[in-house]
Every structure is written in C-alpha cells, then in structure tokens.
Amino acid sequence: MIYFNEEKRDIHIRTSNSSYIMRILEEGHVASLYFGEKLKNKSHFSSLYKRYEVARGVSYTWKSNYSMIGELYEFSYCDKGDYRESSIDLIYSDGSITCDFRYLSHRINDNNLVIVLRDPLTELIVKLHYTVDGEKIIRYTELENRGEEVYINHLVWATFDTSILPLRLNNVPLNQGIRIVDADEGLISLENDDLIYRFQSESEGDVTGKFEKSPLNLIRANFGEDCNFVLAEGALHSTGKVALSYVNKNRKTSISGKPSIEVLDDIFYLRTNRLSYCFDTRLNHLYFGDTADEKLDFSGKMKEFTTDRILQFEGIENLNFEYQNYKLSDVKEELKTLPSSHGSDQCLYLFFSDKTNHIDLVLTYGLFYESDCFTRSMKIINRTREERILTRALSFTVPFADTDFNMMSLDGDWISERHINKRKLSGGRTYIDSKKGSSSNSHNPFIALTKDDTTEFKGTGIGFSLIYSGNHIMEADVDSHLTVSGGINPHFFAYHIQDEFETPEAVFTYSSEGLNRMSQNFHCFVNNNIVPGQFREKERPVLINSWEATYFDFNERKLLNMASKAGKMGIELFVLDDGWFGKRDDDTSSLGDFSIYRKKLKHGLNGLCRKINKMGLDFGLWVEPEMISIDSRLYEEHPEYLLKHPQREMSFGRNQGILDFSNPEVVDYVYGELEKVFSSCNLKYVKWDMNRNFSDTYSGYLKDQRECTHKYMLGVYELFKRIMKRFPHILFEGCAAGGDRFDMGILCYFPQIWTSDCTDATERTYIQYGTSMVYPQSVICAQVSSDVNHQLLRQNPIESRFNVASFASLGFSLNLKDVSAFNMSIIRNQITFYKEHRKLLQFGKLTRMESPYDSNHYAMIVSNSDSSKNIYINFQELVKSSRSLEIFKLKGLNEKYDYTVETRQQIENVKVVGELLNHVLPFRIRQNGVIHNIISRFYKYKTECENIIASGAELNCFGFLPKHQFAGSDINENVRLTTDFSSRLYLINKV
Numbered sequence: 001m002i003y004f005n006e007e008k009r010d011i012h013i014r015t016s017n018s019s020y021i022m023r024i025l026e027e028g029h030v031a032s033l034y035f036g037e038k039l040k041n042k043s044h045f046s047s048l049y050k051r052y053e054v055a056r057g058v059s060y061t062w063k064s065n066y067s068m069i070g071e072l073y074e075f076s077y078c079d080k081g082d083y084r085e086s087s088i089d090l091i092y093s094d095g096s097i098t099c100d101f102r103y104l105s106h107r108i109n110d111n112n113l114v115i116v117l118r119d120p121l122t123e124l125i126v127k128l129h130y131t132v133d134g135e136k137i138i139r140y141t142e143l144e145n146r147g148e149e150v151y152i153n154h155l156v157w158a159t160f161d162t163s164i165l166p167l168r169l170n171n172v173p174l175n176q177g178i179r180i181v182d183a184d185e186g187l188i189s190l191e192n193d194d195l196i197y198r199f200q201s202e203s204e205g206d207v208t209g210k211f212e213k214s215p216l217n218l219i220r221a222n223f224g225e226d227c228n229f230v231l232a233e234g235a236l237h238s239t240g241k242v243a244l245s246y247v248n249k250n251r252k253t254s255i256s257g258k259p260s261i262e263v264l265d266d267i268f269y270l271r272t273n274r275l276s277y278c279f280d281t282r283l284n285h286l287y288f289g290d291t292a293d294e295k296l297d298f299s300g301k302m303k304e305f306t307t308d309r310i311l312q313f314e315g316i317e318n319l320n321f322e323y324q325n326y327k328l329s330d331v332k333e334e335l336k337t338l339p340s341s342h343g344s345d346q347c348l349y350l351f352f353s354d355k356t357n358h359i360d361l362v363l364t365y366g367l368f369y370e371s372d373c374f375t376r377s378m379k380i381i382n383r384t385r386e387e388r389i390l391t392r393a394l395s396f397t398v399p400f401a402d403t404d405f406n407m408m409s410l411d412g413d414w415i416s417e418r419h420i421n422k423r424k425l426s427g428g429r430t431y432i433d434s435k436k437g438s439s440s441n442s443h444n445p446f447i448a449l450t451k452d453d454t455t456e457f458k459g460t461g462i463g464f465s466l467i468y469s470g471n472h473i474m475e476a477d478v479d480s481h482l483t484v485s486g487g488i489n490p491h492f493f494a495y496h497i498q499d500e501f502e503t504p505e506a507v508f509t510y511s512s513e514g515l516n517r518m519s520q521n522f523h524c525f526v527n528n529n530i531v532p533g534q535f536r537e538k539e540r541p542v543l544i545n546s547w548e549a550t551y552f553d554f555n556e557r558k559l560l561n562m563a564s565k566a567g568k569m570g571i572e573l574f575v576l577d578d579g580w581f582g583k584r585d586d587d588t589s590s591l592g593d594f595s596i597y598r599k600k601l602k603h604g605l606n607g608l609c610r611k612i613n614k615m616g617l618d619f620g621l622w623v624e625p626e627m628i629s630i631d632s633r634l635y636e637e638h639p640e641y642l643l644k645h646p647q648r649e650m651s652f653g654r655n656q657g658i659l660d661f662s663n664p665e666v667v668d669y670v671y672g673e674l675e676k677v678f679s680s681c682n683l684k685y686v687k688w689d690m691n692r693n694f695s696d697t698y699s700g701y702l703k704d705q706r707e708c709t710h711k712y713m714l715g716v717y718e719l720f721k722r723i724m725k726r727f728p729h730i731l732f733e734g735c736a737a738g739g740d741r742f743d744m745g746i747l748c749y750f751p752q753i754w755t756s757d758c759t760d761a762t763e764r765t766y767i768q769y770g771t772s773m774v775y776p777q778s779v780i781c782a783q784v785s786s787d788v789n790h791q792l793l794r795q796n797p798i799e800s801r802f803n804v805a806s807f808a809s810l811g812f813s814l815n816l817k818d819v820s821a822f823n824m825s826i827i828r829n830q831i832t833f834y835k836e837h838r839k840l841l842q843f844g845k846l847t848r849m850e851s852p853y854d855s856n857h858y859a860m861i862v863s864n865s866d867s868s869k870n871i872y873i874n875f876q877e878l879v880k881s882s883r884s885l886e887i888f889k890l891k892g893l894n895e896k897y898d899y900t901v902e903t904r905q906q907i908e909n910v911k912v913v914g915e916l917l918n919h920v921l922p923f924r925i926r927q928n929g930v931i932h933n934i935i936s937r938f939y940k941y942k943t944e945c946e947n948i949i950a951s952g953a954e955l956n957c958f959g960f961l962p963k964h965q966f967a968g969s970d971i972n973e974n975v976r977l978t979t980d981f982s983s984r985l986y987l988i989n990k991v
C-alpha cells in the first residue's frame with residue numbers, strides 16, 4: 001500500500017512486513033526518513049517527524065531551511081554542502097556537476113508510485129519508480145532529458161535502470177559488523193549478527209545494471225556516519241580485476257638486514273631501522289613488516305596494482321605499464337606542485353612505460369630510517385603532444401595476503417574532530433573520504449590496519465597517511481586478499497595533462513608493538529621530515545589569542561589591556577584574531593579585503609604591534625585569505641574571483657564564499673595583499689584560517705569543472721610556498737573552522753595547527769588522544785579558555801584546563817580581565833612550569849597509557865631521548881564511588897635507572913569541598929556566605945604531593961600507587977582531592 005500525507009508531505013510505502021517513508025522537503029528534495037519494520041500506528045512516527053536541523057558550527061544556508069546535518073536524501077547533493085555520496089551525479093558539457101533534483105509531482109496508482117523531480121536549471125527529469133510486491137519494494141530510476149546534452153558521471157552512476165536506495169535502516173548501527181554475505185547474480189545480502197537485508201536485481205535479460213559477484217568493486221557499501229550505502233556502481237566499470245599470483249615457495253635470497261635499499265634478483269629490499277618492505281620489478285609485493293621477521297620463502301605474492309585501481313584516463317582502456325629500470329639516490333627530489341617530505345635517508349625511483357599509449361610512470365619511494373616510515377608518490381608523464389584526461393590517480397596501493405584486519409580512522413565533525421573509529425573489515429570496499437574541498441574534520445586522511453588483539457602496546461598497527469589537504473580517499477578492499485589504497489578522491493575529479501602530473505605523497509609505517517609505536521614513528525617523521533626545517537625542534541611560544549576573549553568586539557585599548565596582563569603572566573605572543581580588517585563587525589562582511597578597520601585600530605597594525613612589542617610580547621595576526629564576502633570591496637571589483645556556478649543559486653557557509661584559487665590571478669592578488677600586511681609590522685606569527693567547505697564547485701576560469709578542487713589546492717599550495725619563502729621567520733598556524741584541515745600537507749608549510757574550536761578540556765582529551773595517533777604534540781595547538789566553556793558550557797577545573805593543554809603547543813584564549821586574582825596566580829605558575837618543561841612536553845616521545853574512549857581516564861607520558869626525564873598526565877573524567885585500589889600504570893622508563901615520582905604542585909579552590917570546610921575550621925561558616933567567599937578567594941589549598949622513589953623496571957611493570965582519592969575521607973595532604981574532570985601531572989625524573 002502506498003499513500004501520501006498532504007499535511008506532512010510524506011509518502012508511506014508499506015509492504016506486507018515493512019514501511020518505507022520519504023518526505024518531500026520544502027525546497028523540493030526528497031528525504032528518506034525510515035526503512036524497517038512495519039510501523040503500525042501514528043505514534044510510531046512522531047520521533048521521525050522531529051527533523052533535526054541543528055545548525056552546528058559552519059552551517060550551510062541554501063534557501064531558508066537548508067542545513068548541513070539534516071535528512072538522508074534520496075539524492076544527497078554534495079554540490080550544496082551535503083558531502084555524502086550522491087546517488088546521481090550528472091555532468092554537463094562544461095564539466096559542472098549537479099545532484100540538485102527537486103520535486104515536481106508524484107502519482108500513486110495502487111501499488112505503484114512515481115515521484116517526478118527536475119533539475120531547476122535544465123530540462124532534466126528524474127523519475128523514481130516504486131512498486132510494492134509482497135514483502136519487496138522494487139525501485140528503479142528513469143532519466144528523461146529534453147534539454148542540452150548531459151553526461152552521467154560514470155564514476156558513480158552508469159546506467160539508467162540501476163536502483164540506488166539510500167536507507168536509514170531501523171536501529172541498525174551499520175558501521176558495526178555488517179557484512180556483504182552474498183553478491184550472486186543480481187542478489188546482495190547484507191547481514192550482521194541480528195538481521196539480513198537482501199537486495200536482488202529485478203532486471204531481466206542482458207541489462208548492464210546488474211549486481212555482480214566479480215569483480216566485487218562493483219558493489220560499494222559505505223557504512224559511514226549517515227548509514228548510506230550504494231549497492232551498485234553500474235556495470236560499465238567491469239574492468240577492475242583481482243590480481244593474485246604465486247611464486248616458488250623455495251626461493252631464497254641472501255639479505256643483509258642493514259638499513260638501506262638493496263636490489264638483488266630483481267627484488268627491491270627497502271629497510272629502515274626496524275622495517276622491511278620488499279617487492280619485485282612487476283610490483284609483486286613480497287613483504288612488509290619487521291626486519292627481524294623478514295623471510296623470503298614467500299608462500300604467495302600479491303600484485304600491487306591492476307592499473308585501473310590506481311590510474312584511469314578518459315578514453316583509454318588498455319593501459320599496460322612495463323617495468324623499465326630503477327635509480328637509487330641519496331636525495332629525494334621535492335615534488336614540484338605539491339608539498340612533500342624532506343630529509344629522506346635514501347630514495348628509489350622505478351620507471352614504467354606504456355608504449356602503446358605513450359604514458360610513463362615514475363614511482364618514488366623515500367626511506368626514513370629513524371622514523372621507520374616509507375613514502376611513495378607517483379608521477380605520470382604524457383609523452384604525446386595531445387592532452388590526456390586523467391580521471392583517477394591514486395598515490396599508493398599496498399596489498400596484503402591476510403584479510404583479517406580492523407580499520408581504524410579518525411572521524412568527526414566541527415568541535416569533535418579526529419575521534420577514533422574502528423570497524424572490522426569484511427568482503428567489499430570500506431573507505432573514508434572527503435568531498436569537502438579540504439582534508440576535512442569528517443575523516444582525516446589516515447587509516448590504520450589493526451588486529452582484534454592490537455592494543456597500545458602489543459600487536460600489529462599499520463598506518464597510512466597522505467600528504468595532501470584536499471579531497472582524499474583511503475580505502476581497504478577485501479576480496480581474495482586485502483588491498484589498501486589512497487590518494488586524491490576520484491569523485492568528481494579530472495585533470496588535463498599536457499606533460500606531467502604528480503600525485504600526493506603517501507606515508508606508511510608498520511608496528512608490531514601496538515599503536516603507540518605506530519604513532520611514535522609518525523611523530524618522529526612529522527617532526528623531522530614534514531614541518532619546515534627552520535622550525536624543527538624549535539620550541540613554540542606560549543600565546544594568548546583574542547577570539548574567545550573579545551570575538552569581534554575590540555579596540556586598541558582593550559587589546560593593549562589584555563596584552564599587558566598577558567605579559568605579566570609570562571605569555572610570549574599576543575595574537576589578534578578575526579575582526580581587524582575592512583568593516584568586519586561580524587561574519588557577514590569584508591573577507592577578501594585587507595585594509596585596516598580604523599574604527600577599531602586607530603593606529604593601525606603597526607601602531608598596535610609596536611606597543612605590544614614594548615610590553616615584551618611578540619605580535620601575531622589572524623587571516624582568512626582563501627575566502628570572500630559578498631559584502632566586500634573585492635567582490636565589487638572582482639565578482640569572477642568567487643567560486644560559483646553562473647546560473648545556479650549560491651550556497652553560503654558562515655555567510656561567505658570561496659575564492660577561486662585555480663585562477664593564478666587570484667593567487668597573485670592574495671599574495672600581493674598578504675605581502676603588504678605581513679610586512680607592515682613586526683609580525684612573528686600568523687593564524688591562517690579557512691572557515692567553510694566547498695559547495696559551489698565551479699570556477700569561471702576552468703573549462704572542465706572536475707579540475708576545480710585539485711587545482712584549488714595547487715593554487716593554495718603555490719601561495720603557501722611563496723609566502724613562506726618571503727617570510728621564513730614567521731610561525732604559521734593552520735586553522736580551518738578549528739581542525740577541518742589538519743593534515744601533513746598543511747604541516748609541510750605551517751609547523752602547527754589549531755586542533756579544534758572546542759577548548760573544553762574534557763572533550764579535548766578525546767580530540768587530542770585521536771589526533772595523537774598520527775600527529776605529535778608540537779603541531780597540536782591547545783588553549784586554556786574561560787571557566788564556563790564557550791562551546792559546551794562545561795566547567796573544568798583551571799588546573800585540568802592547563803594540564804590537558806600542556807601536552808601540546810600551549811595557548812590561552814580568555815579575557816584575563818575577567819579572571820580572578822586567585823586563578824591568575826595559578827595561571828602564572830602554570831606558565832612558568834610549562835616553559836621550564838616545554839621541550840619535553842612539545843617534542844618528547846609520547847606514550848599513550850589509558851584511553852578516554854575505553855576508560856574513565858586519559859593518561860599519557862612524554863619522555864626525553866634516554867627517558868631520564870618524563871611527565872605523566874592522568875585525567876579522570878568522572879568521580880566514581882567504590883573504586884578499587886588505583887594504580888597509575890607507566891611505560892617507557894629506562895629499566896637501568898631509579899626514578900622519583902613527584903606531583904606538579906596544584907592549587908584547589910576550597911569551595912570544591914563545600915560546607916565540609918566546617919570540619920577543619922575551628923569556627924562555623926555558611927556555605928557560599930561572605931566568609932566562605934573570602935576564604936575561597938585568598939586561601940590556596942595545595943593539593944597532595946607524591947614523592948615516590950622507584951626503579952624504572954618497577955614503574956614499567958607495575959606503575960605507582962597514587963595517594964588515595966577523597967571518598968568521604970579526611971581532607972589532608974595524604975588524600976587526593978578529586979572532582980569530576982580533575983587531573984594531575986607527575987614529574988618522573990632519574991634520581
């Protein structure tokens with residue numbers, strides 16, 4: 001049965017055992033509200049009707065009611081701020097894309113329903129057909145074109161009669177444990193422990209849209225946050241082949257085991273201190289793992305690529321690359337167009353050629369002995385005079401014979417970036433990607449393979465990361481074996497190659513000693529081989545940032561007051577955030593203009609900077625150079641600099657648009673403006689922000705719009721490079737609505753990144769724990785903010801706000817004017833402590849001890865090179881009663897040494913014990929009364945101090961017993977007074 005609810009504009013399809021509900025939204029998009037067990041009465045629907053149009057952070061406005069986080073759309077439209085896979089992508093002859101189909105009408109006829117949608121700009125009609133047949137809903141799509149020529153984006157959608165259902169399966173956590181159990185002739189079953197969903201092709205005869213078992217990559221299951229999945233890509237892509245071959249099991253080759261590259265019997269042995277990576281001239285992968293376990297009696301070898309997995313060109317179907325030769329070098333050349341690692345110990349170039357199509361490939365492998373990392377990138381060379389159109393160019397694939405792995409990724413959102421997400425791999429493709437134009441807070445360009453028993457200290461952890469800041473994909477594909485691949489997202493991507501094209505560099509590392517070792521390898525690599533050389537191991541200043549203190553409401557006097565207080569506290573750098581240019585009083589205007597807002601800064605940047613310098617502080621500035629406001633001088637003069645489709649309505653993010661960095665004229669313009677601003681005063685630091693994602697991917701400068709996002713990145717990198725060259729002494733901090741572009745590409749230019757707009761210490765334990773999987777403390781920026789947190793309204797103790805931020809590059813973001821004298825003196829001590837231990841905190845080797853994701857604690861230790869100096873943090877999320885004996889476990893200490901374990905002296909406000917104070921005072925006071933308030937303002941309760949002496953072996957094996965927590969007990973120096981969100985730092989030094 002099918003019926004339409006006029007009032008809600010819902011369509012209900014009911015089979016004999018299920019309900020499927022769609023809604024026609026106000027602007028005409030069709031949302032999928034529900035699919036699952038049959039809903040019997042109206043009360044079942046009530047919660048479905050609560051659409052959550054929460055505008056969180058960078059929300060997108062398109063018409064009045066569009067928000068980035070909303071419904072599951074029948075056709076999600078990534079072109080309008082929705083970054084899920086769209087079920088139909090159509091490309092017009094100029095390369096622009098649309099997924100924007102709006103409701104025209106519908107027709108219900110017994111058990112048949114047709115919904116008619118139209119692209120508002122063209123004559124293209126989409127008809128969604130649904131038929132109820134017993135328990136089944138049969139669905140197909142029909143396209144009708146009465147207007148200009150249009151192409152179906154063959155990457156996503158290839159036939160007219162394939163059915164694609166974006167479903168919100170009822171109460172099923174699709175990202176956990178769902179398996180494709182069968183993909184036979186037209187039938188696919190998805191199954192987890194509780195249920196089975198079956199999809200069967202109803203098409204008869206020789207129809208290209210059939211689901212097929214082999215090759216499996218015709219079937220794509222995307223179990224991402226939206227529970228969207230696409231079941232068929234269309235059979236036009238039937239070329240992806242599984243490649244598996246075997247070699248003689250008895251083959252033996254002598255190996256030396258020294259870090260180096262060796263070439264023997266056409267096999268390349270790449271060895272770092274602890275890792276080996278071996279493959280042959282046909283890119284058969286022979287080994288990747290610990291040097292100690294390297295055995296060359298391989299039972300099988302895995303072929304790295306069937307070329308179409310990694311490379312595709314428009315109109316070329318028979319790519320066939322043959323190995324030519326290799327070259328060894330001590331120096332790895334830098335990529336010309338993209339950021340890349342530096343300081344490799346050795347480098348291997350492999351040359352391949354496709355003589356029929358006149359295309360050459362150069363694969364470059366970098367070896368980093370100390371960090372145990374390998375890099376790999378690919379150069380594609382067009383040897384013809386004709387242009388070649390590249391539509392897929394991944395950076396790497398690594399095959400594994402073993403398929404029994406979990407995939408870890410760092411997923412999130414605004415103010416909850418890089419949370420750890422793990423899922424079991426099973427048959428089919430599992431991937432994370434970004435279509436947002438930035439590397440994104442949704443999925444960091446990193447994945448790790450782990451085993452079920454991998455922990456922080458034990459087991460396998462294989463990490464892959466990408467040195468790229470734009471649209472990426474990282475994928476694990478399981479069929480007879482596992483192939484991990486990654487690179488630029490092929491979604492809506494093309495590149496017209498005249499001569500050469502470079503793919504981003506990928507980095508991979510392997511650990512058999514758990515995730516800590518994997519992260520330590522990445523940390524060493526980022527510190528030594530990614531951040532610009534002049535900032536290597538350079539201690540980062542303690543800064544104060546004006547944003548949360550004043551937002552847009554400041555003038556020179558207010559800023560100077562803040563700076564003067566900051567200077568007295570020991571802060572070293574004052575950063576003026578948003579609002580200093582054009583006529584920017586809120587986020588609706590002036591991006592693109594770089595003139596000083598004289599109403600606020602009557603003596604200009606130079607006047608302000610000089611006064612701040614006189615107070616003994618350095619001066620830093622916020623800019624957002626990749627953006628443009630409609631209300632700006634730049635837009636008046638150069639509307640063509642805005643990325644926008646000439647006819648389509650534009651969608652805004654944070655009221656702003658994006659500048660067209662694919663156009664070199666824009667790069668020149670912005671360079672010129674920044675050059676003037678940055679040389680106008682004694683600037684020591686710049687925070688470079690980028691506050692919205694792509695939604696109107698259209699450049700008036702480009703002919704083929706599929707080039708837009710990558711060429712944008714190339715333009716941005718070009719600008720970074722020029723600016724860095726001109727101002728090598730300036731410390732740049734990357735930022736993108738917090739941590740929306742936190743990747744190794746950015747870090748090649750900017751030595752640190754604003755991690756998240758969330759400054760809440762408790763949420764930060766999750767964000768920083770996740771971020772530390774790949775990135776070291778020196779590049780992670782963290783700030784102490786005000787008492788009631790501005791993002792989550794939580795109150796974390798002042799000492800915890802500092803303790804959590806101290807395992808990073810430290811800053812403050814609060815109005816010192818409003819900070820009590822009591823807290824000011826605490827902050828002063830904190831800064832002194834941080835500066836004293838800064839080298840260790842920023843560059844020490846980090847070992848994660850307890851995860852907030854799995855426990856009530858967040859605990860880590862940083863150690864210097866011989867572990868003679870260490871600092872340990874233990875943060876407790878909630879106080880729990882009836883605790884058993886607490887042991888703070890430690891690792892990484894030198895077993896030859898004895899150590900002292902001492903608490904950093906912390907101060908507590910006596911108010912936390914409330915009226916219990918009466919039990920220690922000789923007189924009685926009233927809680928929150930005048931006397932209580934006076935005592936709390938002036939009396940600084942020093943928390944307990946540990947003073948333990950123990951051997952390194954004991955600490956590594958057992959840890960230490962801290963003083964017991966308050967639990968209805970006395971309050972004295974032997975009791976650890978703890979509240980929710982409280983924490984301690986412990987100094988663990990060699991005796």
Ligand code: GLA
Pocket residue numbers: 547577578622689691735736737738754757
């Ligand atoms: C973004 C940044 C913030 C702040 C504001 C200013 O949201 O992440 O730190 O700079 O922009 O508009």
